Amino acid sequence: MKNNFLFDVHSHIDLVEEDINKIILQATKNNVQKIISCSTTFESNKKNLLLSNKYPQIKSAIGLYPLNVIELNDNEIEQAFNFFKKNISKAIAIGEIGLDFKYSKNQSEQEKQIEIFEKFIELGKKENKPLILHSRYAQREILNILEKNNAKKVILHGFIESKKLMAKAAENDYYISVGPIVLENEIIQENIINFSLEHLLFETDSPIRFDNNIVFPEKIKNIASKVAELKKTNLNEITKLQTILFNKIF
Numbered sequence: 156m157k158n159n160f161l162f163d164v165h166s167h168i169d170l171v172e173e174d175i176n177k178i179i180l181q182a183t184k185n186n187v188q189k190i191i192s193c194s195t196t197f198e199s200n201k202k203n204l205l206l207s208n209k210y211p212q213i214k215s216a217i218g219l220y221p222l223n224v225i226e227l228n229d230n231e232i233e234q235a236f237n238f239f240k241k242n243i244s245k246a247i248a249i250g251e252i253g254l255d256f257k258y259s260k261n262q263s264e265q266e267k268q269i270e271i272f273e274k275f276i277e278l279g280k281k282e283n284k285p286l287i288l289h290s291r292y293a294q295r296e297i298l299n300i301l302e303k304n305n306a307k308k309v310i311l312h313g314f315i316e317s318k319k320l321m322a323k324a325a326e327n328d329y330y331i332s333v334g335p336i337v338l339e340n341e342i343i344q345e346n347i348i349n350f351s352l353e354h355l356l357f358e359t360d361s362p363i364r365f366d367n368n369i370v371f372p373e374k375i376k377n378i379a380s381k382v383a384e385l386k387k388t389n390l391n392e393i394t395k396l397q398t399i400l401f402n403k404i405f
């Protein structure tokens with residue numbers, strides 16, 4: 156079992172205010188050996204690249220959060236993409252990218268999100284990097300765009316509300332990631348029971364608040380244990396499979 160490990164496929168370590176050494180130590184104690192830190196703004200990209208350079212456990216994903224994309228002009232977007240192309244070899248994935256139609260309702264904003272999202276898909280294909288996706292109120296649209304652009308290596312963050320869309324994602328050989336919500340939400344638990352372990356990853360979205368506490372990557376062990384219980388297997392088997400999936404995807 157020594158070489159098998161758990162990992163956090165979606166966090167924001169650049170936003171953590173606590174001591175990062177301590178957070179990594181706690182994660183390691185719980186066998187969470189790799190932590191993918193997703194970028195949201197231009198500044199956040201720089202910070203995550205520095206963090207991944209400093210800590211071997213942290214892997215950075217480069218990208219722009221869909222709601223931040225709306226604020227940028229063409230010049231700034233071009234500048235950002237030049238930076239991404241230059242630094243992509245230092246990143247493990249592209250994220251957090253995608254669509255958010257909950258907080259962005261007007262059509263021109265949504266079109267802009269789609270345009271940038273497609274640019275990221277192209278970059279991912281060219282560089283063979285997985286995409287870590289946000290899809291709030293746009294789950295159907297996300298699947299359509301991914302299919303249309305023949306996207307490869309897709310990880311859908313929090314894509315756990317619709318059994319039907321989850322099944323579609325797995326059918327396309329996309330991965331979904333589930334976070335701490337699976338610890339207590341019975342509908343989500345039911346959806347996970349019906350989903351294939353071969354397409355399931357774990358995330359914390361750290362440093363998000365859950366149950367009034369800030370969640371850190373060590374929480375992955377609880378999530379994995381809960382999923383083991385739901386799927387009537389054990390943590391060792393889950394850990395073994397997660398290791399295989401990490402090596403396959405990244």
Ligand SMILES: [Zn+2]
Pocket residue numbers: 165166167193251360
């Ligand atoms: Zn996130």
